[in-house]
Amino acid sequence: MKHIFMSLLFAFIMATDCVVAETHADITADLILFNGKIVTVNRSFDIEQAIAIRAGRILAVGENDPIRALAGTATRVVDLKGKTVIPGLIDGHYHFMNKAISFTMAVDVALVDSIEEMVKRIKEKVYQVPPGNLVYTTSGWLPQQFKEKRVPTRYDLDPVSPDNPVIVMGGHSIYLNTYALQELGITRETASPQGGTILMDPETGEPTGRLIENASRLARKNWISGGRIWTMGSATHEQKLEAIKTSQKKLNAVGITSIREPGISAEDMRVYQELRDNGELTVRVSMNYSLDSSRPAEELIKQLETWGVSTGFGDSMLRLDGIGEFGIDGGFEAALMSEHYVNTPGNEDPEEYFGLQRIPTEKFEQVLQAMSRLGWRACIHIVGDRGLDIALDAYEKANQVKPIAPKRWVIEHAHYTRPDQFKRISDLGLVISTQFHPYMAAQNMTHFWGKDRSSKTMRMRDWLDAGLLVGGGSDWTLLPANPFWIIYFWVTRDTRLGGVIGPDQRISREEALRVMTINNAYITFEEDIKGSLEPGKLADLVVLSDDILTVPDDQIKGINPLLTLLGGKVVHHNREAITIN
Ligand SMILES: [Zn+2]
Ligand SMILES: [Zn+2]
DSSP states (O other), rough: HHHHHHHHHHHHHHSSOOOOTTTTTGOEEEHHHHHHSSOOOOTOOOSSSSSEEEEEEEEEEEEEHHHHTTTTEEEEEETTOOEEEEEEESSSSHHHHHHHHHHHBBBBOOTSSSSHHHHHHHHHHHHHOTTTOEBOOOOOOOOOGGGTTTTTOOHHHGOSSSSSSSEEEOOEEEEEEEHHHHHHHHHTTOOTTTTTTEEEOOTTEEEEEEEEGGHHHHHHHHHHTTTTTTTSSSOOHHHHHHHHHHHHHHHHHHTEEEEEEEEOOOHHHHHHHHHTTTTTOOOOEEEEEEEOOOOHHHHHHHHTOOOOOHHHHHBSSSEEEEEEOOOOOOSHHHHHHHHOOOOOOSSSOOGGOOOSSOHHHHHHHHHHHHHHHTTOOBBBEEEEEHHHHHHHHHHHHHHHOOOOOTTTOEEEEOOOOOOOGGGHHHHOOOEEEEEHHHHHHHHHHHHHHHHHHHHSOOOOOHHHHTHHHHHEEESSSOSOOOHHHHHHHHOOOTTTTTEEOOEEEEEHHHHEEEEEEEEHHHTTTTTSSSSOOOOBOOOOOEEESOTTSSOOGGGGOOOOOOEETTEEEEEEEEETTTOOO
């Protein structure tokens, strides 16, 4: 009881400014959840029975009786009937704006089981739009999930799209039909740009329609600039507002209360700000500003110098995170590796192929030093170990401009790292923001990197054992990206299509929960206000259908949030399962 009282007072001081005016007896909760299993994810991972909320913050956590004693006449109560409660989940790397627009406007092909089905869905969309308008798809699919076991080509797309440009989006490649290739003027004579490949058919010498890494910019540039044929691709401000408003409900429904946007434009930041100002955001957002890495260093540095604010600016709903992703390398098919590839995306000799460097070292280092000088932190997309070597060199140089540890610079992804790099990561006070790509796409990764490297991807066990701070997220083209799939992968290392990969890198459920809550809160400098259920913190929490700490492994993926609170407000509620009295 003493423990409860102390934390109660502490909470009250934290939550209000007028502690002198009221006495302890006056403190009543707005909402009490009792008779449950409250997984606090505090330092000692305490499990409690009940939680009280007042003014959007956690008033107290503890045993049923003392918490229920905080009820006043207006207090609402929830009998949890033994259900488990966890802190609101944080997706540490989710391109929400992009996915929200894409799932509102594009053809959803993320989980289709064949190219045939993909083409069928594209055909339906083509019927709905005028000739000349762009039709594009979501990404998130894998050739291994198709019964054809290959990627689409222009010849798959052409029969259903004679009068429209079509782009099938992939993670790091895009796939065009003939109409789109012609509109962009891409022929057998077109040279691949630096850091990218226009894939040619080895037999005919004609483009297959696939543009890899920087080559995809040839299309994206037209698409984003809202040119004649790309009007569908450039969503308006109003469409973006609507897409976020609708889509954030899907995030709340899977237990997500915060996300990090890995890289958006200033224009997209205005969309979030408008929603925040109107009180319409139901997910907390930490935004990274995206730089166009194809521009010269001097231009990018000037661009950063125009900002009067930087990392950390904002509040608990909306804040500035850093500069991202400013990727040094590509995805599975173009990660910079110190050892050569097993297979290549184009026609390169695997023994001569080590991935693609997307930003030249000198420019990369110059811009990162400017970020440090201007108070920004870098949140760099780094996939291969050679990419990490280059980035660590650059981070060390930026650290000489100004110490970067207080700004918690980020390594985004870190798919393939070597243990000899861990000390450098730790010495610079870096944090790792990793994901669950292997769950979705292990076979794709193994194809390019071979089994050994694949089984050592996302080395969660090794990182945590080395004392590194690791946060986690999805970075996948799904809406929503289910956080319980992510946790399932880290705990089991089982993958969607390819079986268990690197079982020695499994982590416990307790660790996985920390990664998706308090560790992600640390990455956004918010470990004191969210990420665990402790007095004084924001009342972001999720009531689960099953106990995530004890449910059999194979049922983790099926866990369903029944109630999600954001700052004490209900943002998702399954009324059949949970009653609020
Ligand atoms: Zn990335
Ligand atoms: Zn990303």
